[in-house]
Amino acid sequence: MRVLVVEDDPQLGPWLRDALTVAFGSSDMVTSLSEGRAAVVVQNFDLVIIDRGLPDGDGLDLLPDLRLQRPRPATLVLTALDDPTDIARALDNGADDYLAKPFEPIELIARAKAVLRRLFLDIGAVVSIANLRYDVVNRAVYIDQRPVVVPRRELAILEAMVRRAGRVVLRETLEVAAYGFDDDVSSNVIESHVSRLRRRLREARCNVAIKPVRGLGYLLSGE
Incomplete structure (x- = not known):
């Protein structure tokens, strides 16, 4: 899952980024606002956190760009x-929710x-492949109904492949x-993460295969 924080506060912004990571x-x-517009042009995000009071405008002005994604x-x-x-203005302009400062991290x-x-209700919040089940919202992995702990970067790679299973x-x-x-990012870091992920899934008796596709990437499917 990929998150974008649009926030100019020098303390709150990095804290939000780290907590959401x-x-x-x-x-x-x-x-x-201009950096936010540039970011959503070059990258798809699953979640965007937007501050209202940005140095070059109201964060609500980013919402029309996001509706086109x-x-x-x-x-x-x-x-x-x-x-x-x-x-009401924020919600009418397409925001999914609204949170007033100050707020607690848990909220x-x-x-x-x-x-x-709510967003994933339309596309499926839980993906199942063979005996692997992945909860997209809670970023939780289960194999034969047992929870499996996967480190953050391996989890991000697994999620990307699970959401595109068979491709x-x-x-x-x-x-x-x-x-x-x-x-x-070093040149062979993805290969290293995938290798460790394969071993982790194999040790957990997961019945999915991650196959390299030469010159392109990887394909995940049920064995």
Whole structure:
């Protein structure tokens, strides 16, 4: 899962990015409306957290751009304004939810999961392949109904392949899923993650295969 934070506060922004990375996977942060527009052009996001008071405009002005994305990301608007009129304006403009500052971390994560759960109702929040089951919203892996702990970057790679099961997933797609805009990525890091992921699934007696497709990427399917 990929998350974008559009927040110019130098303390809140990095904190949001780090908290959302732990909860949902790879997260990126931009600090202006123009940077947000540029980010959604080059990358698809599952969840976008938007501050209202940005240096170059109202964060609500990003919502029309997000409505054009396919698939459309879930959106959660943050603001210091808690007037009912402002809340109604955000929701009328297409925001999935609205959270007034200050807020507790547990509430932010719960609200984000709720909007993601509503969004994934249409495309399936749980994906099953052979004896593997993946809960997209909670980022939980089960094999034969038993929970399996998978490290963050391996989990991001597994999710990208599970959501495209039976299709070739390009190496570049896996790199984007596991790493943010500012991360340095070595040439063979995806291969290393996939190798460890294969071993982890095999040890858990998972009946899925991750096959390399030479020059392209990988294909995940039930054995």
